[in-house]
Amino acid sequence: MAFYEYNVLVLVVVVAGTAYLQHRRGSKAAVSRSRGQDGEATRAAITAGDAVIWQFKKKFLPVYLLAFGSDWLQGPYIYTMYKDEKGLPEETVAYLFATGFLAAAISASFVGSLADRYGRRSASLFFCVAYALSCFTVLFDSIFTLFAGRILGGLSTTLLWSVIESWMVTEFHRQHLEEAGSLSDIFGIMTTLNGAVAILAGLFAQTIADVTKTQAAPFMAAVVLLILAFGFISSRWSENYGDSHKSNVDGLLPGSEEKEKNGLQYILQGRKSSEFFEDITDCFGPDKHLWALCITSSCFEGVMYLWIFFKFAALKLSHEAAGKGSELPFGTIFAALMCAMMLGSLSFTYYSSLATSRWVVSPSRLLTITLFVASACFILPVLVHDEAVTFWCFCVFEICCGIYFPSIARLKEQIVEDGVRAKIYGILRIPLNIFVVLGLMLTKAGKLRPDPPSLEPRLRHRENVFIICSGALAAAAAALGAFVAE
Template identity: 80%
Template sequence: MSFYTYNVVAFVLINASIAYLQRRRDGKTAIARTQNSVQDGESGRAALTAEEAVIWQFKKKFMPVYLLAFGADWLQVWPYIYTMYKDEKSLPEETVAHLFTTGFLAAAISASFVGSLADRYGRRSACLFFCIAYSLSCFTVLFDDIYILFAGRILGGLSSTLLYSVIESWMVTEFHRQKLQDAGALSDIFGLMITGNAVVAIAAGLFAQHLADFTGTQAAPFLAAVVLLVLAFGFISSRWNENYGDSHNANVDGLLPASEEKEKNGFQYIYQGEQSYEDTEKAMLMEDIDKRLWALCLTSSCFEGTMYLWIFFKFPALKLFHEEGGKGSELPFGMIFAALMCAMMLGSLFFTYYYSLKPGRWIVSPSRMLTITLFVASTCFILPVLVHNEAVTFWCFCVFEICCGIYFPSIAQLKEKIVEDGVRAKIYGILRIPLNIFVVLGLMLTKDGKQLS
């Protein structure tokens, strides 16, 4: 086996071991809870069984839509977008760069209002609109007209904002609306989302490669993505309830009624500095929320912005060190992608397993875990610059993916605790504005080159 195949096999074995330990621990926990409920009587056991059944039904309602939506996104992986524009449509490099930049600018601009609209008119409706908009974006690749292609990137940017804001907003709000008290279940869902996303990414990457080879066109995966979006549309329309933010005038599905304070837009909600409160305790609370929101905004912008830039340049970096090592054969990009996704899965499995342990001296808070993750992730980009080695670079990239697997459920858990349900989609959208601006500036400052300095 090759170097990269060995790494894939190693990651699969490690992931399988952690998954086995997690399942074994869950089994012991279930037995312990059942024994406790027996001591509390038949009513306690019935209540426990009913809540577990509701949580299971909730996962069955949410996870298929989440995986279908992100599966459609993964089918349009960046190499296919680039090669389709550059090779199949013979567009100049500068035009391709403008198309990418347009997508991120559209995402940044749309993030300022799509969350507010979702809170006002319904997160379920916003998710249905996402399926339609992303499908239209996929269909634009069938045309050679440059204006249609730019329209496709605008729709893609809008859809990206919806994908990363309203779907999770609906899930968290619906979890609270159903008054599910098991906090561990929500952490488990966050971990399951990232684990499932990694599995879907691997499957989508392999399927897209075979589909493109079979059809002879890089546009085929985009059309396959439309099929997944149609399925997601069907699941949402038939299984999901509607939920709203506090800006909606009616008291819908048991959510809190609208209040004058919550009518603020997302920017005003985050920036509380100009607000004054007669109640000192309330003022201190709002100041604390303000600081935490700013910290979330800065963290997500830097980490996720870096991740997006890394997506563009990870393969060129490995290829550069591969050539410097005097190896003439081409890199197995499909195997590398699978290894990196397995590494991300390892991070999410670790997160789920770690927070299923009993609280103790070694269990740190999600915020402390996030701090450690950010520190480790930063070292993953220092070593490749100092040590020009293909294997070292690949392992650093794997560690970074592990950090991604820990980061996403950690940041999701923090957002769930800090952001109120009534303005959840609004704030989730606002938090993506600086992220997209960060990526656009990073791409604008990028220069072609053969050496790292």
Template identity: 45%
Template sequence: MDLYRTTFAVLVVGSVGLAYSQYRRDKEALKDAKAGSVELNNAATAFKWKFIPVYLLVMGSDWLQGPYVYTLYKDEYGLAEPTVAMLFAAGFVAAAVSATFVGSLADRYGRRMACMAFCVTYALSCLTKLSSEIVTLLIGRLLGGVATTLMYSVFESWMVTEYFARSLDRSNMTLDSMFGLMTTLNGVVAILSGVVGESVVAMTGTKTSPFMAAIVLLMTAMVIIKRGWNENYGDRTEESKGTSDESSLRAILKDKRILILGFVCCVFEGSMYLFVFFWSAALKSAHAYSNPSTKEQSAIPFGLIFATFMASMMLGSIAFSRGSSEAAASKSIAMLGPAHFLTVAIAVSTASLLISVLIKSETLTFWCFCLFEGCIGIYYPCMGALRGRIVGDGVRAKVYGFLRIPLNFFVVVLLCLTKEGDAHRDRVFTFCGGLLLAGTVLSACYLGDTTEGTKDPEDGESEEFMDGSRIDSPA
């Protein structure tokens, strides 16, 4: 128990200290800002706090549901294991299929409208949890799959498009720091959501209550979006030009950086989803291996471990924000840019998974898992920043959706092949480690030189990369 408490305390203190250091640095940067940029910096701050509350409400609604989906199906409704697996697989398949068209619709008819559609769709998915009928639950999983695709594409698309449309790239708020803040606060919301979810279940006596609480958050987010957000679009000229989605996809996939981002997204986030599925069993096994003489195994504090994982993720995201701030200040983007951070995060993730397989120790396994979670905290702002730089506004939501198609099928296939036992779990971690190693090599070879840095805003030119090959439209 001391292992888990000590690690949690160290990570929390480290996160708070690094966050305070970053806060003081940002405050000093504001004091040093030129008079002409003060108004733009204020606009950036206003925009940040227009988007962040909605983002946190949306992510909070997702975190509230996460811990209770399986136990609601299995324990409260008494569904068989194969039925539960079928429902989970249906959600991933729906997410993969919807990824082929929801992004295009959002680009064409508006990202703000798509964000509100997400709120309604996810709320309907939550309502289906009140029924124990298989058909109703299946409909709920299908709606949840569509909502997941929307959640991970349209909100980010709206934010990045507005960021550049308002010329906030000329302010002291970088896109990297925005993504870093989002990931950090998301970790805080995850911990709070766990506490709130457990409280409402204890008060109501039913595991459907977190889903009802999620509806409240979703409706609140929708009201804020409707009243405070303006609409933005992608390239709506495609339809008049007769350009099909198939030809658009072919044009998009000509850029090797998009393909590599898609591969990295698939293997990293796929490994993350599988890690979520296996980590508790892996720690149980490591605990038993490290204490073979103990007849009655002591309980593992899973709640504390989850909080520790979230603290690790926050520390990773804060470290990325601090690094990107230093890079922006010293103009050494080639050394501390998101592509290089991403490469390091994937490499460390590879090592953490493989070490947990090779060395059976409770302490080492736990620390490896914390390291993996820290890499997740680095990965998300890196990937968001890279997508924001590489993908143009015209097809942003479409490309973001396409990037999630292989991810969903990857997770479905591996979940369908899941078996009981340590040997299978070790094979899965080893397989994921191998794919992550390939992702490390590809990221180092193809992303580091072509995605770092932008033209100087003082030049008055639109943002593009050194090779001038930003994807903007399927031309």
């Protein structure tokens, strides 16, 4: 298994080197700015701006990392908890997973609107409570309780991916922090730190599960993180709202009927044009920008969730096809993949710091390139049947994930208005969850085939899934590329 340990070591060195280069460039940029024309006044302004941004990060990042840390703690054991510890049939486990994604899709149609109306802070507090209750359901053997837990889990996942980021972006604009710092920098830091938390959470979850001899332990640890997040939100966050709250409080003003549109109507009928896309508004209707976001997020994140579901199985299949009988070091592989994601986010942050360079492409074009590369990561293992190639393609896909998340967050920040941010973020997750449910159905169908001594049927099924993923990513790249074409 030296192959995987060697790759982890290489990735750690590359990540450390990239982090050092980013820190060094940031330090040089700060010194260069401080030597500007205004001398002491410039240095004082930079210092004050850095302090304000630092205070903002201290207010937001602990909540963000605690919330996602609770999710990472559960991830490695959700399947095995149901399948092994609870002893549920494979088909029931598939139904539980599908129920969670369906609940996420249904809740996405209204939780964003409720968050905009009643407050993103309140919605974040509700997320902590709902997800904690979902974790507690694993302590019971009742199938009805377990299904209720997956419904709460689906609802909580929608809140996790919509209201927390919506609060941050709106608060950033409300405090007029654009002059003090960049949202691209914050998005890059979010993804980098989230990758580090994922590694630590995975190792910690495995440790406490081994020590306590129960796979419910990581879920209880997740509850502790959610309690801490609840405390941080309660004590540090102020409330912010969307346009629907203003309409509800002040009454709908003449000519402002657009404020009452639901999220789907904004996507179908159009919205106010974003300054970020002023140069192409004449060529394309403003609603098409939201369509591009919808297609991109649905395809990429849907493929990502499917990949999470079968990535270890795919590697194990390649391992067996090569005639190797030893077990794969899944913990080491997970660490390598998370290092790759951190490398992608660090690269994005470093690239964003080069914004003044002429050769730097726009966030939209960078994301388009990333989607095409991600598409190739799934088609290459179909053409080359090799365990190492499959692993490296997975690592490159994780690098693409590290670039994708801050890139798509930046685009959403630029395209979606603050007044309907949570509403739109929620709606964008509806097709994503439907995509995942359909994909899980396909994956389940493949597993129902007989398993003869030959691995050929399973290899063909894996290739079919990879081809679908590659095609979805290529379609997303083409759709997004069309809306940034000049």
